[in-house]
Amino acid sequence: MxxxxxxxxxxxxxxxxxxxxxxxxxxxxxxxxxxxxxxxxxxxxxxxxxxxxxxxxxxxxxxxxxxxxxxxxNAKRGATQEELMELVPQAHKDFIAGILRDHDLEFSRDDQLLRAPTxxxxxxxxxxxxxxxxxxxxxxxxxxxxxxxxxxxxxxxxxxxxxxxxxxxxxxxxxxxxxxxxxxxxxxxxxxxxxxxxxxxxxxxxxxxxxxxxxxxxxxxxxxxxxxxxxxxxxxxxxxxxxxxxxxxTSDSEVSDAFRDKMLKASSRDTVRSTARTGKMCRQLRSTWHDAWSAPGAPEPLGMPLQGVIAIPALNKAEQAADKGNAKAHDMVSYYVGQGVGLIDAxxxxxxxxxxxxxxxxxxxxxxxxxxx
Ligand SMILES: Cc1cc2nc3c(=O)[nH]c(=O)nc-3n(C[C@H](O)[C@H](O)[C@H](O)COP(=O)(O)O)c2cc1C
The missing domain is CATH 3.20.20.70 (Aldolase class I)
Structure with missing residues (x-):
């Protein structure tokens, strides 16, 4: 061309x-x-x-x-994951701990401090x-x-x-x-x-x-x-x-088996624009994670980068656990994906x-x- x-x-x-x-x-x-x-x-x-x-x-x-x-x-340059964690309100930490418990996920402080891809x-x-x-x-x-x-x-x-x-x-x-x-x-x-x-x-x-x-x-x-x-x-x-x-x-891509499975089954209506992953509106596969953040009484997601600092390690943990057979964690698995997912079937x-x-x-x-x- x-x-x-x-x-x-x-x-x-x-x-x-x-x-x-x-x-x-x-x-x-x-x-x-x-x-x-x-x-x-x-x-x-x-x-x-x-x-x-x-x-x-x-x-x-x-x-x-x-x-x-x-x-x-709202992050200062050079802030570490640990420093950013300090800025997260306790109510948000407790809320996430509750979501993780509901999904049979054990989450240590070490998991939380793993460098979040945020x-x-x-x-x-x-x-x-x-x-x-x-x-x-x-x-x-x-x-x-x-x-x-x-x-x-x-x-x-x-x-x-x-x-x-x-x-x-x-x-x-x-x-x-x-x-x-x-x-x-x-x-x-x-x-x-x-x-x-x-x-x-x-x-x-x-x-x-x-x-x-x-x-x-x-x-x-x-x-x-x-x-x-x-x-x-x-x-x-x-x-x-x-x-x-x-x-x-594709067979090359970075996604977990759990996400691949969910992606193939998803329709174009199964994505959501939400701030619950990074703190800014982004389209992703809807999961129980989004249901929890939009339920009555849930805290407002934090801005970028703090929401990602707490959300991404938790979502990563769910992917790992889902790939090991944790069915509740499978329900929570989510990743960025667009509405075109409804046209993808292989x-x-x-x-x-x-x-x-x-x-x-x-x-x-x-x-x-x-x-x-
Ligand atoms: C998994 C995933 C991660 C993405 N991360 C970024 C990113 O880090 N930087 C960026 O410029 N765009 C990012 N995007 C957006 C893409 O650059 C692209 O604009 C978008 O995927 C196009 O829409 P589509 O997903 O319907 O093909 C991401 C998209 C996906 C699906």
């Missing part, structure tokens, strides 16, 4: 795969798409190891990195420095304006910057700040998302950019799990599809998913062209 984004990044098929799993990232890029490694949970050393692994396994194909720098967070301002420029030591072809940011150090370092390395947005005004702010690629992410998406559907958001963002004369490539994200949907969004004007949930259902290899995207995309184009014959 020959459009601006393919030329900019040296790819043949503008299918972007966000994943926290290096195997998925490398496999998508090898198959002609563009893998983006999500490094938000990594320390600088871990990010170095993951990107070095991708470099060895990507066969020289282009790939990118995504580091989340939340614009608004988002905070404690990760930062050192991750950027690591990322730019590798031959990344794109750097992405979510949860607010791409920070100046990211944009400055990217420009110095000749690497385009992408930013995820959920509203036209956010797209305009990002472009003003120097972002090169806008990912318009609709409410269907797994992870942190806004309220407007992809089908409406993408043309809204395109229109807003056109009105200010900024010809920036826009990628469509949220709910896209096959090539027909991708073709639909490109017919609307997107230059490609940015996807996340579909890669969870686990496939990553390369098979890319291949299917290409074939479905070609079928969709052919079907549309045949309408004009």
């Amino acid at each position: 020959n459009n601006d984004i393919c030329r900019l990044l040296g790819i043949e098929f503008p299918l972007f795969a966000f994943s926290h799993c290096r195997d998925v990232v490398a496999a998508v890029s090898r198959a002609g798409g563009f893998g983006v490694f999500g490094g938000v949970r990594c320390t600088a050393e871990e990010l170095e190891q993951e990107l070095a692994w991708i470099d060895r396994n990507v066969d020289g194909m282009p790939y990118g990195a995504d580091l989340v720098f939340p614009e608004k967070t 988002i905070s301002a404690t990760v930062g420029e050192e991750l950027l420095e690591v990322a730019f030591r590798h031959p990344i072809k794109l750097i992405a940011n979510a949860l607010g304006l791409a920070p100046k150090p990211m944009i400055d370092m990217a420009k110095a390395h000749g690497v385009p910057v992408a930013a995820l947005v959920g509203a036209p005004k956010h797209a305009l702010r990002q472009v003003e700040a120097g972002v090169d690629i806008i990912v318009a992410q609709g409410t269907e998406a797994g992870g942190h998302c806004g309220e407007v559907s992809t089908l409406v958001l993408v043309p809204e963002v395109l229109r807003a950019l056109k009105q200010v004369g900024r010809d920036v490539p826009v990628l469509a994200a949220g709910g896209i799990v096959n090539g027909r949907q991708m073709a639909g969004m490109m017919a609307v004007g997107a230059q490609g599809a940015w996807t996340g949930s579909v890669w969870l259902a 686990i496939r290899t990553t390369s098979a998913v890319v291949q299917d995207f290409k074939e479905d995309f070609a079928d969709a184009l052919e079907a549309m062209n045949s309408l004009l014959e």
Whole structure:
């Protein structure tokens, strides 16, 4: 395919795969798409190891990195998990202890202090420095304006910057700040998302950019799990599809057996937008965890990062216990996933998913062209 984004990044098929799993990232890029490694949970050393692994396994194909720098967070830089725990009100600690008891989960202080894969301002420029030591072809940011150090370092390395947005005004702010690629992410998406559907958001963002004369490539994200949907969004004007949930259902992905099982059974109505995991609204698989936080008398979830500090170790514990056969823990298992989960009914290899995207995309184009014959 020959459009601006393919030329900019040296790819043949503008299918972007966000994943926290290096195997998925490398496999998508090898198959002609563009893998983006999500490094938000990594320390600088871990990010170095993951990107070095991708470099060895990507066969020289282009790939990118995504580091989340939340614009608004109430953590001080460098705070440890222990220090953050001190900021959590006792009522919230007690509430979580109750949820865990109800699910037959034993939870020690050590479990709680395990470094939670949460988002905070404690990760930062050192991750950027690591990322730019590798031959990344794109750097992405979510949860607010791409920070100046990211944009400055990217420009110095000749690497385009992408930013995820959920509203036209956010797209305009990002472009003003120097972002090169806008990912318009609709409410269907797994992870942190806004309220407007992809089908409406993408043309809204395109229109807003056109009105200010900024010809920036826009990628469509949220709910896209096959090539027909991708073709639909490109017919609307997107230059490609940015996807996340579909890669969870691959044999390579990072998810537990319990989540994989629940994911295959889930319908598009089984996800929820909730603050009960990270403190910011994000779409995830609904479970007894969300039922507990929305029950009468439950405390309000804390903000980011404190909610994640207490929630993520508890949810991780449930996944481990579910995989060992704890049925109540299985009910609690949840992870970020979008509404497209309702269209996913099998686990496939990553390369098979890319291949299917290409074939479905070609079928969709052919079907549309045949309408004009
Ligand atoms: C498991 C999971 C984790 C995610 N984590 C991040 C993240 O750390 N940074 C980010 O920019 N986007 C993250 N996202 C959002 C994706 O980048 C992408 O925009 C979204 O998955 C697209 O919608 P879809 O899930 O319907 O394909 C995540 C998505 C999922 C499913």
